[in-house]
Amino acid sequence: MDLKDKCAIRVENAYKRHSSKLPYVLDKLCMTVQKSTIYSLLGASGCGKTTLLSCITGQNVLNGGNIHLSITSKKQLGFMPQQISLYPEFTIDEMICYYGLIYGMSLQQIKEKAEYLQALLHLNHFKRKCGSLSGGQQRRVSLAITLLHDPELLILDEPTSGIDPVIAEEIWNHLLYLAESGRTILITTHYIDEAKKSHMIGLMRKGILLEESPPKVLLEKYNMKSLEDVFLLLSSKQQHDRIEQRRKSIGVEAHRKQSVLLEKFELPRKCKRSLQSKEYFRGSRMKAQIWKHLLWMKGNPGVMAFMTLVPMLCILFFNWAVGHIPDQMPLGVVNQEASLSYCDSRTPQRINCTSSDYFSCIYLEKLREQSIRLVGMTRYLTHL
Numbered sequence: 066m067d068l069k070d071k072c073a074i075r076v077e078n079a080y081k082r083h084s085s086k087l088p089y090v091l092d093k094l095c096m097t098v099q100k101s102t103i104y105s106l107l108g109a110s111g112c113g114k115t116t117l118l119s120c121i122t123g124q125n126v127l128n129g130g131n132i133h134l135s136i137t138s139k140k141q142l143g144f145m146p147q148q149i150s151l152y153p154e155f156t157i158d159e160m161i162c163y164y165g166l167i168y169g170m171s172l173q174q175i176k177e178k179a180e181y182l183q184a185l186l187h188l189n190h191f192k193r194k195c196g197s198l199s200g201g202q203q204r205r206v207s208l209a210i211t212l213l214h215d216p217e218l219l220i221l222d223e224p225t226s227g228i229d230p231v232i233a234e235e236i237w238n239h240l241l242y243l244a245e246s247g248r249t250i251l252i253t254t255h256y257i258d259e260a261k262k263s264h265m266i267g268l269m270r271k272g273i274l275l276e277e278s279p280p281k282v283l284l285e286k287y288n289m290k291s292l293e294d295v296f297l298l299l300s301s302k303q304q305h306d307r308i309e310q311r312r313k314s315i316g317v318e319a320h321r322k323q324s325v326l327l328e329k330f331e332l333p334r335k336c337k338r339s340l341q342s343k344e345y346f347r348g349s350r351m352k353a354q355i356w357k358h359l360l361w362m363k364g365n366p367g368v369m370a371f372m373t374l375v376p377m378l379c380i381l382f383f384n385w386a387v388g389h390i391p392d393q394m395p396l397g398v399v400n401q402e403a404s405l406s407y408c409d410s411r412t413p414q415r416i417n418c419t420s421s422d423y424f425s426c427i428y429l430e431k432l433r434e435q436s437i438r439l440v441g442m443t444r445y446l447t448h449l
């Protein structure tokens with residue numbers, strides 16, 4: 066197995082900025098996550114962790130660089146975003162069932178896995194609505210949903226933030242067990258202490274990965290007692306290097322020219338989305354959507370009644386007011402082909418499409434059959 070086969074995620078020279086007027090959030094960032102390991106991404110708020118995760122999961126596209134993933138489909142990915150996206154009017158078990166259906170699981174599989182996750186994450190009130198849960202409880206539901214389909218690659222954006230330390234410890238033990246059984250986990254956290262349990266730590270600052278090593282190696286390499294100290298040391302070194310670089314630079318204009326050159330030659334015009342879905346329709350997703358809407362309708366009988374009754378009433382009123390077949394409607398006809406007396410002289414039996422009769426006579430006969438009252442006919446143009 067070569068190095069590439071061992072990698073679950075490989076980020077090469079990643080550049081990202083949210084708009085052309087804003088500075089780069091990811092600045093030539095390189096990162097490697099080995100398969101079957103836990104990789105903790107540490108960094109101060111705003112350093113670009115969430116942006117990097119969004120590029121890895123395919124929600125965002127890099128401005129430059131590449132991302133290689135060992136997984137090929139979104140089904141193999143479990144992503145827990147920082148922003149909780151639960152439906153407040155659904156109960157915990159309904160929410161889990163909805164996502165289980167999206168993942169294409171059977172109801173029996175969902176039930177079994179939900180019971181296991183309920184015990185693991187201490188989700189005791191399965192019948193409580195998500196909207197009434199605390200922030201920490203909502204994070205646990207979100208984590209349960211991420212773990213539900215047993216994905217190969219787990220990307221967790223601050224999963225333990227605001228969670229009871231005892232439960233956080235159990236979550237970490239479960240993540241270690243998952244890594245042992247072949248899953249790869251990329252996690253961002255502000256808690257440096259819990260990151261010590263991971264196999265690899267990436268220290269990130271201002272869009273750059275300062276260092277990437279196992280926790281023990283980091284401590285030994287920098288001869289420090291804590292990871293906080295290592296981070297502080299690397300951060301001040303980066304700050305110092307930047308100031309030096311700025312001093313050495315040949316003025317603002319040169320720096321601007323350098324940026325333009327970088328954009329022109331170093332950055333590719335357009336980067337590919339890392340996980341591109343070619344599936345436009347999936348049966349399991351459709352089933353889950355129908356189930357969700359039916360559940361929503363059940364919970365909102367008033368809106369449901371309004372939504373069904375209003376169109377029905379509209380159809381009824383329309384048909385009652387304007388939908389009738391015209392009866393004895395007076396109609397005048399301008400006929401330049403034959404006179405009324407000529408047409409009247411033809412008996413209905415003799416008038417048919419195959420005969421050599423005038424078409425206007427056939428047409429008038431049809432009008433009479435449609436209960437339309439002919440009030441007059443003229444050869445208007447011929448009189449002129």
Ligand SMILES: Nc1ncnc2c1ncn2[C@@H]1O[C@H](COP(=O)(O)OP(=O)(O)OP(=O)(O)O)[C@@H](O)[C@H]1O
Pocket residue numbers: 083084087090108109110111112113114115116117147
């Ligand atoms: N959609 C956006 N448009 C413009 N700027 C953005 C957008 N999303 C993020 N940013 C900016 O990019 C920078 C990095 O944000 P990001 O959310 O990646 O940081 P983070 O390291 O995840 O922070 P935290 O730990 O607080 O979640 C921030 O300065 C943020 O303001």
